[in-house]
Amino acid sequence: METLSQKTISVSKENALAQKKWVVVDAEGQILGRMCSKVAKILRGKYKPCFTPNQDCGDNVIIVNAAKIELTGKKMTDHVYIRYTGYPGGQRFSNPEIELKKSPERYIKKVVKGMLPKNRLGNRLITNLYVFDGPEHNMQAQQPVKIDINTLK
Numbered sequence: 685m686e687t688l689s690q691k692t693i694s695v696s697k698e699n700a701l702a703q704k705k706w707v708v709v710d711a712e713g714q715i716l717g718r719m720c721s722k723v724a725k726i727l728r729g730k731y732k733p734c735f736t737p738n739q740d741c742g743d744n745v746i747i748v749n750a751a752k753i754e755l756t757g758k759k760m761t762d763h764v765y766i767r768y769t770g771y772p773g774g775q776r777f778s779n780p781e782i783e784l785k786k787s788p789e790r791y792i793k794k795v796v797k798g799m800l801p802k803n804r805l806g807n808r809l810i811t812n813l814y815v816f817d818g819p820e821h822n823m824q825a826q827q828p829v830k831i832d833i834n835t836l837k
Contacts, residue, residue: 695736705743706828712749714833715756716795722836724799727809731836740805744812746828750788751817755780789815
């Protein structure tokens with residue numbers, strides 16, 4: 685008796701099903717959380733048919749114009765980040781406006797890292813993200829493809 689059988693193929697380094705691409709995302713006028721969640725999905729490889737949860741099968745992402753990101757409502761000034769240095773009187777407060785002025789690259793990387801798995805795979809995936817403050821980037825040798833982040837679901 686013949687039955688239809690399909691084998692599940694997992695992506696690994698040996699069978700090289702996951703061909704990594706380089707993509708460029710323009711952050712100008714984009715909403716921070718919506719753009720970063722789509723970038724996290726691209727880094728993870730969830731838009732590919734060969735997605736494997738325990739492998740790095742995502743693409744390399746270049747984000748340009750990081751300083752021109754937007755937040756909805758009054759979050760830019762009213763949202764408060766609290767951290768503690770560990771010393772008496774060491775409670776520090778910050779908001780997205782201060783963080784974006786200080787280093788937009790570091791702020792966007794922090795937001796995307798929070799949307800990735802909290803394990804060794806997440807640490808490996810965040811190295812595939814490159815963020816640049818202005819419209820120029822130094823990754824032309826990789827021949828990145830510019831994508832419109834708004835067309836992704």
